[in-house]
Amino acid sequence: MSQEDALDLFRQSLRQLDPAVSDQQLQLFLRYRQELIEWNERFNLTSITDPVDILFKHFLDSASILAVYDRPQARALDIGAGAGFPGFPLKILRPQWKVVLLEATGKKVTFLRHMIGMLELQNIEAVQGRAEELAHQRVYRASFDLVTARAVASLPVLLEYAAPFCRVGGQIILPKKGDLTEELAQGKLAARQLGAVLRADQAITLPELEDGRRLFVWEQVKKCPETFPRSGSAMTKKPLGGL
Numbered sequence: 031m032s033q034e035d036a037l038d039l040f041r042q043s044l045r046q047l048d049p050a051v052s053d054q055q056l057q058l059f060l061r062y063r064q065e066l067i068e069w070n071e072r073f074n075l076t077s078i079t080d081p082v083d084i085l086f087k088h089f090l091d092s093a094s095i096l097a098v099y100d101r102p103q104a105r106a107l108d109i110g111a112g113a114g115f116p117g118f119p120l121k122i123l124r125p126q127w128k129v130v131l132l133e134a135t136g137k138k139v140t141f142l143r144h145m146i147g148m149l150e151l152q153n154i155e156a157v158q159g160r161a162e163e164l165a166h167q168r169v170y171r172a173s174f175d176l177v178t179a180r181a182v183a184s185l186p187v188l189l190e191y192a193a194p195f196c197r198v199g200g201q202i203i204l205p206k207k208g209d210l211t212e213e214l215a216q217g218k219l220a221a222r223q224l225g226a227v228l229r230a231d232q233a234i235t236l237p238e239l240e241d242g243r244r245l246f247v248w249e250q251v252k253k254c255p256e257t258f259p260r261s262g263s264a265m266t267k268k269p270l271g272g273l
């Protein structure tokens with residue numbers, strides 16, 4: 031596919047999710063892509079480096095969350111944001127949301143902060159830290175309407191990271207692909223202990239993403255018990271929902 035065709039298809043695909051996408055928002059995506067490619071040569075931020083792949087496998091894939099969660103206002107958390115996925119595409123498309131990008135690795139946080147400045151985004155911050163530690167801080171606990179994380183860990187671990195951050199009535203949206211039968215069964219058992227339930231399992235049907243991607247939507251129905259999340263080593267030794 032030529033660069034021009036890819037950009038046309040990307041624009042059309044974004045409009046399937048949001049008919050009001052503007053040229054200005056498209057320009058933000060292109061500046062983001064350029065910086066990502068340049069920084070990646072020095073810092074190895076992502077393994078997806080082809081300019082067309084970045085449009086679809088990073089930007090559109092991240093934006094697909096709007097197919098299942100599209101509130102005008104939200105306080106959203108992206109755990110393990112890496113180079114900004116899915117947090118930045120969501121913020122570009124929903125500038126009125128308040129977004130926190132949580133990332134453990136310093137060089138990635140440096141890139142995230144650079145991008146926030148360069149794209150002149152407001153009401154978004156990049157925080158360096160680990161989910162299992164920050165989730166015990168009052169300022170973050172049970173305070174988000176939407177918690178998401180892409181390509182960070184298995185469902186039981188992700189749910190243990192995410193549920194403590196989510197307010198009662200809020201949603202946890204976890205993109206996944208591949209054979210998930212066992213992982214999902216464990217995730218459902220884990221969710222029960224964490225006060226969350228699975229509300230939807232939605233296939234993603236967008237161009238260039240026809241490889242079995244799904245969005246798991248969980249609702250936080252009860253406050254997550256204070257004992258969670260446990261330490262990283264406890265989670266590894268004894269994952270919730272272990273069969």
Ligand code: SAM
Nearest residue numbers: 110111112115133134135159160161180181182
């Ligand atoms: N979400 C991004 C994406 O989809 O491209 C990055 C995925 S990358 C494979 C996983 C990221 O999660 C890494 O940048 C890693 O530093 C971060 N991470 C892993 N465990 C974490 C934790 N417990 N708390 C915060 N960040 C974490």
